Amino acid sequence: MTDYHLAELNVGRLVAPVDDPRVADFMANLDRINGLGKRMPGFVWMMEGSGAPGTGNTDNAIGGDPLFVPNLSVWESAEQLETFVWGTIHKQFYARRAEWFEVLGEMHFVMWWVPEGHQPTLEEALDRLQHLKINGDSDHAFGWAHLKEATQWRDNGCAPVAAE
Incomplete structure (x- = not known):
C-alpha cells in the first residue's frame, strides 16, 4: 500500500x-x-523560487501578479505541519500577517494527500x-476542519477569508 504525505x-x-x-x-x-x-521533523519538500537569498517563493507569481506569493510544501503528517505553523517562531510571523498581506475575499489555503515521493506543481x-x-x-481538497487529527488550528487559525 502506498503511504501518503500531506501537501499544503x-x-x-x-x-x-x-x-x-x-x-x-x-x-x-x-x-x-x-x-x-x-x-522540522516531518518536513518533506517545499517549492523553491529562484534560490536568491531573501526571495523565498516570491518569484512564483500567480496569474502574472508578482504580489501573489504561494507557499507549497509537503509534510509527513498534519500534526507535524501544525507543530511548525503554531509551535515555533513561525506563529509570531503568522500573527503579523495582516501587516504584510492583503485580506483576501476568498479561500486561499488548501491541503490534500499525495503519494509519498510526489512533489506537487x-x-x-x-x-x-x-x-x-x-x-x-472533500478527500480531494480540504482545510484544517477536515482533518480529525489536527487540533491546533482551532485555537490558532484564522477565519477562512483572512490573510494567511
Whole structure:
C-alpha cells in the first residue's frame, strides 16, 4: 500500500512589492522561517523560487501578479505541519500577517494527500484550491476542519477569508 504525505498550498497577496519598506520585515525573515520549516521533523519538500537569498517563493507569481506569493510544501503528517505553523517562531510571523498581506475575499489555503515521493506543481495545487472553493471539504481538497487529527488550528487559525 502506498503511504501518503500531506501537501499544503497557502496563497497570500503582499500589500506592496517585495522591495517596499512595508514588507521589509517579512522579506528579511523569509529565509530564516523557511529554513526552520525545512529542519522540522516531518518536513518533506517545499517549492523553491529562484534560490536568491531573501526571495523565498516570491518569484512564483500567480496569474502574472508578482504580489501573489504561494507557499507549497509537503509534510509527513498534519500534526507535524501544525507543530511548525503554531509551535515555533513561525506563529509570531503568522500573527503579523495582516501587516504584510492583503485580506483576501476568498479561500486561499488548501491541503490534500499525495503519494509519498510526489512533489506537487503549483498548477496542481491551484487546481486543488479551486476544487475546494467550488465543492468545499472533500478527500480531494480540504482545510484544517477536515482533518480529525489536527487540533491546533482551532485555537490558532484564522477565519477562512483572512490573510494567511
